[in-house]
Amino acid sequence: MLVGDELYIATRRYLIDYGMRHLNGLGADHICKVCIQNGGSCCRSCSHLVDGAGCQNRNTSCTSWLCGYLKLLFYKAGLIKDWHTFWDEVPGIDFRQDFTPPLVKMTTHLEVSMMRELGEALANDLKLKLSRDKDNIDFIVLASDLDELIDEIEFAGNSDISTPLIKRLNYLIKDFHEFQQAIKNIELHNRGEKTTPV
Numbered sequence: 001m002l003v004g005d006e007l008y009i010a011t012r013r014y015l016i017d018y019g020m021r022h023l024n025g026l027g028a029d030h031i032c033k034v035c036i037q038n039g040g041s042c043c044r045s046c047s048h049l050v051d052g053a054g055c056q057n058r059n060t061s062c063t064s065w066l067c068g069y070l071k072l073l074f075y076k077a078g079l080i081k082d083w084h085t086f087w088d089e090v091p092g093i094d095f096r097q098d099f100t101p102p103l104v105k106m107t108t109h110l111e112v113s114m115m116r117e118l119g120e121a122l123a124n125d126l127k128l129k130l131s132r133d134k135d136n137i138d139f140i141v142l143a144s145d146l147d148e149l150i151d152e153i154e155f156a157g158n159s160d161i162s163t164p165l166i167k168r169l170n171y172l173i174k175d176f177h178e179f180q181q182a183i184k185n186i187e188l189h190n191r192g193e194k195t196t197p198v
Contacts, residue, residue: 006107007105007106007107008105008106008107009103009106010103010104011103011104012060012100012101012102012103015060015063015090015100015104016059016060016063018110019060019063019064020058020063022083022110022112023063023070024116025112025113025114025115025116026074026079026113026115026116026119027116027117027118027122027123028070028073029119030116030119030120030123031069031070031073031119031122031126033123034126034127035069035126035143038130038136038139039136040136040139040140040143042062042065042067043062046062047096048096059096059097059098059100060090060092060093060098060100061094061095061096061097062096064083066083066147067143067147068142068144068147068148068150069126069143071146071147071150072122072146072150072169072173073118073119073122075150075153075154076118077183077186079113080150081154082108084154086108089107089108090104090106117182118179118183121178121181121182122176122178122179122182124179125175125176125177125178126139128175129142129175142172146172146173149165149168149169153166153169
């Protein structure tokens with residue numbers, strides 16, 4: 001959730017670290033591990049990636065960027081608009097590199113959400129999907145489909161166009177049972193109700 005609208009100064013390093021805390025608060029690291037192990041890594045062929053050592057130069061661009069699976073995570077958590085609003089204020093973001101200055105003037109601030117169970121549940125569903133598939137091609141294609149579809153849903157907003165797009169999204173993730181249950185549990189918790197085991 002976005003909080004406050006007063007001007008503050010943030011360092012480039014702080015923005016990257018803060019973005020990582022927010023991603024990890026949603027359990028994005030669980031999803032990234034599945035992708036990396038199954039050939040879907042968005043970092044593949046990046047010059048900052050060292051085999052066996054990982055990223056050597058994380059920047060604002062790759063911190064702010066969401067793949068299709070991470071977009072699904074943020075969308076279903078109700079945080080995707082806030083995420084984009086926050087990073088839209090950060091100057092100098094470019095493909096796999098940034099020209100972000102050392103100090104940045106900001107007005108938006110994201111409250112770090114602690115819903116790691118969402119990312120873990122989605123990662124478990126992705127592992128199950130991969131275990132059923134003959135190869136990882138459907139896994140990679142689905143990430144791309146989700147990426148485009150969620151962009152279309154966000155662009156459509158509350159218009160009538162969004163209804164069939166949301167139905168299509170729900171169809172694409174119909175087999176993600178653990179993820180959908182985690183979303184329901186969080187919704188119940190947010191309403192102050194007790195969750196019941198499935």
